[in-house]
Amino acid sequence: MKYAYENLSADQFETLVTLICQELLGISVQGFARGPDGGRDARFEGTAQLHPSAAAPWKGRVIIQAKHTNGLNKSFTESDFYSSGSTTTVLAEEFPRIASLKKRGELDHYMLFSNRRLTGNGESEIRNALSETCGVPTASIYLCGIEQIELWLKRFSEIPNIAGIDPIDSPLIVSPEDIAEIVSAFAERRDGMFTILDDPPVARVDLATKDRLNGMSDDYSKALRRKYLKDTEQIRTFLAAPENDELLQAYEAAVDEFELRIIAHRKNYQSFDQVMDYLIDLLFERDPILRQRQHKRLTRALLFYMYWNCDIGTKEDDHAPTHEALAS
Structure with a gap:
């Protein structure tokens, strides 16, 4: 079942991401809060339950970010979100923060969720750019687009109810x-x-x-x-x-x-x-x-x-x- 993620607020989307990460990493995932550098992150420290697999889980400190858009049919590789060589895109402005967290020993692994489409080529390009710019190994970077979010919600079917999101065809509810x-x-x-x-x-x-x-x-x-x-x-x-x-x-x-x-x-x-x-x-x-x-x-x-x-x-x-x- 598909959901109208563009109709969620940024806070509601962050709640959805937190719940998914509690399933993937563990219940101790701390929800999104504004840090001293102005960014909003969720955090986890320990051994992950399921990610990237139960047999070989991540260990250490995980930083999670959620980037919500009001737009329809947006993708990770649109020029405002990520463009190779640009310093003014949404992700380019996050790179220094991620690099700083890595340098200070506060980040071992990084996860980014967005209600945007993510192609295989786009995923590889962005993950490599993150790794080269921020010093995080590619194996410690996870990008999650709208298609994978849908799969997670099918697997963890109780999350939509907990997060309070409705199907895409839900009725209109009774302004510049x-x-x-x-x-x-x-x-x-x-x-x-x-x-x-x-x-x-x-x-x-x-x-x-x-x-x-x-x-x-x-x-x-x-x-x-x-x-x-x-x-x-x-x-x-x-x-x-x-x-x-x-x-x-x-x-x-x-x-x-x-x-x-x-x-x-x-x-x-x-x-x-x-x-x-x-x-x-x-x-x-x-x-x-x-x-x-x-x-x-x-x-x-x-x-x-x-x-x-x-x-x-x-x-x-x-x-x-x-x-x-x-x-x-």
């Missing part, structure tokens, strides 16, 4: 301020409207063309459609209801703000995937209600609706005279 108002109102009134449609609605534009014009990747677009397309008709009906006229005005104000921000920041991003992630991060940072886990999915659904409804992003009718059915 305009979005928060819409999210809260929609969540409160949703049960009285109608259930989520089993079949997606008919799209009013050729989404494949829109993706091409905006530079959104196929994988990112498919993930958005799979997760949120079924919600668009419900959101449309909600915003169109006469009693929700003030909320529609709030929606239009939010669209105007986002369009201006997209224009101002578009040059900083190579793909519209990154633009969407920028907007999500902006919303979660600016409003404490939106970044609560129970509101994250609805916030993402509303942002997808803005894109799907051609309220944000380059529109097809700005470049072409025809509209086609939704690409499968």
Whole structure:
């Protein structure tokens, strides 16, 4: 069963990683806490129970880090997270800390978990870079991406319940301020409207063309459609209801703000995937209600609706005279 890790907070993801490590290393794994150098680590000292195997376990001091992202379909080898030779990526900024811990004798082994995809080539490249830069043997480095996390949760099936995470298709639960108002109102009134449609609605534009014009990747677009397309008709009906006229005005104000921000920041991003992630991060940072886990999915659904409804992003009718059915 897959989980919406992007909807977890950083603290919730750290709890999930701590529970996995307690199974792999031992119950004495100490949860994440901020150290004197500003980093957040979990720690274990002793002989591991299962890692890398019960027959040949790690012994000594283990430092564990968790790197959570709000983005969808992210990978370890994206330029902001790790890039060979760069000194400004997420991992490059951690290298001096890891090297310092190793030099002071506080680290014998290192584990890094992230809700990102990790390929075999990427794993080898990053592990070698960590080893060469930080002085930690490659055999003492463990990188864990989303695929392996899924396998651990299948093996240790009680962890999701303990960590309090829900399946990816869990129902929406009943905001910058305009979005928060819409999210809260929609969540409160949703049960009285109608259930989520089993079949997606008919799209009013050729989404494949829109993706091409905006530079959104196929994988990112498919993930958005799979997760949120079924919600668009419900959101449309909600915003169109006469009693929700003030909320529609709030929606239009939010669209105007986002369009201006997209224009101002578009040059900083190579793909519209990154633009969407920028907007999500902006919303979660600016409003404490939106970044609560129970509101994250609805916030993402509303942002997808803005894109799907051609309220944000380059529109097809700005470049072409025809509209086609939704690409499968």
